[in-house]
Amino acid sequence: EVQLVESGGGLVQPGGSLRLSCATSGFTFSSYWMSWVRQAPGKGLEWVANIKEDGSEKYYVDSVKGRFTISRDNAMNSLYLQMNSVRAEDTALYYCARGRRDYWGQGTLVTVSS
Amino acid sequence: DIVMTQTPLSSPVTLGQPASISCRSSQSLVHSDGNTYLSWLQQRPGQPPRLLIYKISNRFSGVPDRFSGSGAGTDFTLKISRVEAEDVGVYYCMQATQFPVTFGGGTKVEIK
Numbered sequence: 001e002v003q004l005v006e007s008g009g010g011l012v013q014p015g016g017s018l019r020l021s022c023a024t025s026g027f028t029f030s031s032y033w034m035s036w037v038r039q040a041p042g043k044g045l046e047w048v049a050n051i052k053e054d055g056s057e058k059y060y061v062d063s064v065k066g067r068f069t070i071s072r073d074n075a076m077n078s079l080y081l082q083m084n085s086v087r088a089e090d091t092a093l094y095y096c097a098r099g100r101r102d103y104w105g106q107g108t109l110v111t112v113s114s
Numbered sequence: 115d116i117v118m119t120q121t122p123l124s125s126p127v128t129l130g131q132p133a134s135i136s137c138r139s140s141q142s143l144v145h146s147d148g149n150t151y152l153s154w155l156q157q158r159p160g161q162p163p164r165l166l167i168y169k170i171s172n173r174f175s176g177v178p179d180r181f182s183g184s185g186a187g188t189d190f191t192l193k194i195s196r197v198e199a200e201d202v203g204v205y206y207c208m209q210a211t212q213f214p215v216t217f218g219g220g221t222k223v224e225i226k
Contacts, residue, residue: 035215044206044217045208045220047214059214061214095163101155101208102165102174104165106162107162
């Protein structure tokens with residue numbers, strides 16, 4: 001069974017940092033692109049970042065470029081999102097998703113507030 | 115960026131009746147590899163999104179056959195042949211032909 005479990009969310013002050021993790025199981029992690037997608041409270045879905053199977057290519061939505069970094073550890077079957085210089089508008093439920101977003105985790109909530 | 119526009123915003127439906135959701139993209143979603151990376155996702159209340167349809171019309175594993183997708187180029191449709199109570203939620207179209215990946219604003223399906 002494919003499973004994705006996000007962690008690392010919480011309350012962070014504007015300008016602060018947070019590192020999200022996504023632990024996966026039930027599939028060959030190193031064979032898939034992976035994504036982060038977020039959803040602000042009561043809003044729709046926004047793609048955040050993608051990373052290629054071997055980590056050699058990374059893509060970001062403009063609003064997080066230079067502040068967020070997506071990475072992965074294929075030996076640990078894990079995906080990460082390093083969030084720096086966070087802003088109030090980064091407040092959202094952050095989901096990790098496999099490949100072309102065929103499986104999703106339950107999400108981890110990030111709240112940016114002073 | 116490719117803008118995805120969904121209509122209607124809300125769709126009140128009688129149980130057992132059909133429902134239809136439209137999605138229009140601001141440019142063609144045909145990829146250089148010949149595929150069209152248009153997907154439909156369902157998000158039930160309090161749940162993460164779930165993939166229903168990929169590449170316009172392919173049902174994902176475990177998705178009931180009352181869900182179907184169609185379209186081409188810039189115009190796409192999701193149909194539910196007979197709405198059941200478990201279909202209540204918000205439906206999103208999503209394009210992955212070009213970065214950034216973008217989503218429609220969502221259509222809320224509710225029971226009358």
